[in-house]
Amino acid sequence: MTDRLSRDLASGVLHEAITEIAEAAARVILPYWRVGTAVETKSDDSPVTQADQKAEALILECLGKVYPEIQTVAEEAVAENGMPSHAADRFWLIDPLDGTKGFITGKESFTVNIALIQDGVAVAGVVTAPATSVSWRTGISAGERVALRRRFGEAWQLIRVRDRPADGIALLSHSMSDEEATRLAARHGCTRWQGMDSSMKFCLLAEGRFDAYPRTGPTHEWDTAAGQAVLEAAGGRVLASDGAPLLYGKPGFKNGPFVAMGG
Template sequence: MTTSPSPATPDKTLSRDLASGALALAIAEIAEDAARLILPYWRSDTAVETKSDDSPVTQADRAAEALILERLAALYPGVQTVAEEAVAESGAPAQAEDWFWLIDPLDGTKGFVRGGEAFTVNIALIHAGRPVAGVVTAPATATTWRTDAPGQGAFRRQFGEQQEGEAHSGAEWRPIKVRDRPAEGMALLSHSVTDEEAARLAARHGCTRWQGTDSSLKFCLIAEGRFDAYPRSGPTSEWDTAAGQAVLEAAGGRVLADDGQPLSYGKPRFLNGPFVAMGG
C-alpha cells in the first residue's frame, strides 16, 4: 500500500526524493500540467488586471498557481510555499524556512498578454538558501527544462498533449550543458532595458552581441548552450530566478550576485539585487 509523506518529516521526504531524482520528475509533471492549463488562455483576449506593483495578472496566472500549490501540497505536505500571486494578495512570509518552494506560475505575463511565446512556468525547491531542484516549462513551445538528482546534470524535453486519464506523454529527456565561451559571446537581456544599457551590460560580461527576450527562458537558453550570459541590473523577485538558476547550475553554469557569490534565496521580501547568469 502506498502512503503519503508525513507532514512531520518533510525534510526526510524531500531529501530522499531529491537524491533519487524522483522529485525533479514529479515537479516537471506538475509544471507541464500547469502549462496545459495555461494554453487555452493564450491569445484568447483573456481579461488582464493590474496588481498593486503595476504588474499584470490574468486568470491563467491564478489557475496555474492553484494547480501547482494543490499538487505540491499533496506530494509534500508541510513544506513552505512562496508563490507570486499568493504573495501579491497576502504578502510575503516573514522569513523563509530551511526548505521551501518558490513558484512563478506564469513568468513573463506581459509577453503572454501580447501574444508572445516567451512565457514560462517555474517551480524551484530551496534548501538552506540554495536552489537544489528546479523546473522551467515553456507552454507555447511545449518545452521543459529540469534538474536531476544533485550532480547528475540538467535535461530538456518536448512534452506532448495529454487527454484526461492518460499517462504523461512526451519525448525522451535529453541532457543539456552550457557551451564554452566563444570569441564573440552572445548575451540575453530583458526587454525592459534600453538598447544603450543592453549594449553596456553585454560588453561588461564579454559579449559583443545581445538579444532581448522575456521570462526565465533566458537561463534555459544559456543552459542548453545557445547563449553565454544574462546580466540583470534591475530588481527581480526570487520566484523569477530560482528555477532557472537551478537548471543553469545543473548544466554547468553560474548565477552570481554583485558580491561574486552564488545568488541566494530567502532574502528580505524575497527580492534579488543585480546578478549575472553565465555559461562556460
C-alpha cells in the same frame, strides 16, 4: 515527510514530480493564450490574468498533496496575502506564469517555474514553456545533479553550457534601450546581444546557445530560482553583485543585480 523529500531529491523522483506538475500547469495556461483573456492590475502595477491564478492554484494543490510540510512562496499568493515573515530552511519558490506581459501580447517566451530551496540554495527546479511545449529541469544521473530538456512527451536529453566563444552572445531584458544593452553585454565579454522575456534566458544558457544574462534591475526570487537551478546543473553560474552565488530567502524575497553565465 522531510526525510521522504530528501530521498526523493537524491533519487531524482522529486525532479520528475515537479516537472509533471509544471507541465500540468502549462496545460491550464494554454487555453488563455492569444484569446484576449481579461487582465487585472496588482498592487505593484504588474498585470495578472486568470491563467496565472489558475496555474498557481493547481501547483499549490499538487505540491500540498505530495510534500505538505514544505513552505510555499508563490507569486500570486504573495500579491494577495503579503510576503511571508521569514523563509524556512526548505521552501518552494513558484512563479506560475513568468513573462505575463508577453503572454498578454501573444509572445511565446512565458514560463512556469517551480524551484526547491534548501539552506538558501536552489537545489531543484523546472522551467516549462507552454507555448513551445518544452521543459527544462534538474535531475540525477550517476548520483550527480544534471540538467535536461525535452519537448512534451519526448525523451529527455542532457544539456550543458558551452565554453565561452570569442564573440559571446548575451541575453537581456527587453526593458532597456539598445545603447544600454550594448554596453551591458560588452561589460560581460559579449559582442552581441538579444532581447528576451522570462526565465527562459537561464535555460538557453544551459543549452549552450548563449553565454551571459546580466540583470541590473530588481527581480523577485521566484523569477530566477528555477532557472538558476537548471543553469547550475548544466555547469553554469549565477552570481550576485558581490561575486558570490545568488542565494534565496532574502528579505522580501528580492534579488539585487546579478549575472547568469554559461561556460
